[in-house]
Amino acid sequence: MPDIPVGAQIFDLLFHPTENVVYTALLTGHLKAFTYDEQGQHAPAFALPLSKRSCRCLSSTKDGSRLWAAGKAKSIFTIDTATGALSETRKAAHPSPINRIKRTMPHCFATGDDDGLIKLWDDRQNDAIREYPHHFDFISDFLWLEDKKHLVATSGDGTLSVIDVRGKKAEPFAQSEDQEDELLSIVPIRNKTKIVIGTQTGILSIFNRTHGWADCVDRVPGHPSSIDALCALPSRYPSAHSTVLTGSSDGLVRAVQLFPTKLLGVVADHGEAPVERIAVDRGGEGIWVGSAGHEEVLKMTDLREVFEDEDGGASSDADADADADADADADADADADADADADADADADAVGDDSDKEGEEGSTVGVGEKKQMLKGKHKAKEDVEESGSDSDSNSDSDSEEADAEAYPETVGDGDAGSDSDAEGPSAGDKKRKRGENDPLAGRRKKGRNEMDAEKGFFTGL
Structure with missing residues (x-):
């Protein structure tokens, strides 16, 4: 599909859950919507000026009938997607500019601002239900865990927190230790049993829900720049349970498989413009992945062209x-x-x-x-x-050893038996030979397992 010009820098993008419509939040404070089809043709649907200040984040109801938008104006706007008209405005919803917004339970959503304040809202009420001030730096991303009714928030203060939205206390259910890095993006894998965090230094931090939220259990290096956006693959692909799409500030959208760690390829190239947001249409199960950077266009990539070899x-x-x-x-x-x-x-x-x-x-x-x-x-x-x-x-690389050095295979806590099948000794072998020392097989550091890799693995792509 040709790039969709929008006329300004895109801060966020959102696909309608059931229709071929994509919404963009722009630096100019406008909300622009576009329709598209499977052949790559697109057309403008509507454009709505929300504020004179930037519109930073978008979210929608489960059926896509209403859209929530927020940004530097510190207000929350509700838009009717059928008519493209503004239906409600909550002015001064936050004391600081709103950076992220996320739908949680029916009629409810959460917002996070530049000062780390998180608020829970009911769209049937004007005021917030609860406030959570435990973060002291900007809220970068949200993840909703439906099974536990938990809202996971990442922050620039180096921690993530878990909020039980059913509780009445204004404190988090759990909060991690300081990761000594800005946490910028979040996505689940393995049926939401593991959580992947993108960081400022280009490391993917892996949290295991069964091990608690205190600290990560794996750290996967390899990206040369910050990982500003993360997205999951549609479940129809065989490797979707352990593969994520990463958007980096070096302008590349990559497909990276975890457990074992492997670069599957580059999905989209934004040149020198950082990738701010990536998303897959049709509720994450479609064929188009949208990515936005600083070049004032929305890039749409057909996943079938990228992963057709996998099928x-x-x-x-x-x-x-x-x-x-x-x-x-x-x-x-x-x-x-x-x-x-x-x-x-x-x-x-x-x-x-x-x-x-x-x-x-x-x-x-x-x-x-x-x-x-x-x-x-x-x-x-x-x-x-x-x-x-x-x-x-080994056809995608010069040698198996070169791949291992550039992007090491990773096995997290408890995954050695379930995630990879190791070949045992043959029936005729009476004694097991001691192999070379493996840094992943030795004693683990407390709470995490860190691997060394070449810093510039993706530089040549």
Whole structure:
């Protein structure tokens, strides 16, 4: 799809949950909406001036009938998406400019401002339900966990906090230790059991919900610049449970797989303009990913063009397995025929004289050699297939060792057994050989596991 020009810098973007409509919040204080189709054609839907100051954040109701917008004007605007008209304004909603807004429960949403103040709202009431002042720097992003009714907030003060919106106390349910880095973006993986945080230094910090919120359990380096935006892949892709889209200040939108850590590719390139926001349409299950930087255009990328090899790879792997099974069956039939011939020869020689018995022994030995040759041929074929599969898996890099040095594979707490299948010793091995020292297999540091990687892994992309 061609880039959609909007005429000003985009601070936030939001897709309608069920329709092909995208909304943009602009530096000029305008809200602009555009329609699009699967062929990449787009058209303006409406433009609404909300304020003379910048519009920074957007959120909508679950059905997309209403839209909430906020920004530097410190007010919250409610827009009817069917008519494109402003229906309500909450003036002076915050003492500082509002940086993020997020829908939570029905009729409820949360806002966070530049001073770290978080407020919960009911759209049927004019005033906020509760206020949470535990952060002292800007609120950068929100994540809503429906199962626990928890709101997770990231802040520039280096901590994340968890708020139970059902509670009545003006204090968080949990708050992490100081991560000594600005936390800029957040997204869940593994059915929301793990939380990925983008930081100012370009490190992805992994939190495990089962281990608590005190500290991260993994730190994945590799990005050369800050990770300002994160987004999940649609669930139809096989690797969606452990793959995220990252928007960095170096202008690239990347697809990064975690557990094991692997760069899948570059999804979009904004040149030298930082990527502020990324999102997938149709409630995160569509085919278009939108990304916005500082170049006054909305870039729309077709995910099918980026990940089409992943769908094809699944079918090709299945075909390869079927071929391998067919070859194994053919070799088994050949062995069975050889056994039948050997039995027939043995029965015929059993009625002969002693010289015939000697011939029987020679014939038996010949059949045994034939069986060994068949088995050796089958084993050699399996080795070739394994070698071919290894070659295919390394086609995107010069060498497996170079990838390991540039972007190390990572295994988090409790994932060594569930996330990767390690090959054990063969049945014939009596003793297990001690391998080289692995920094991930040794004693872990308290609360986290940090890996070393080359700082400029993505520089050449």
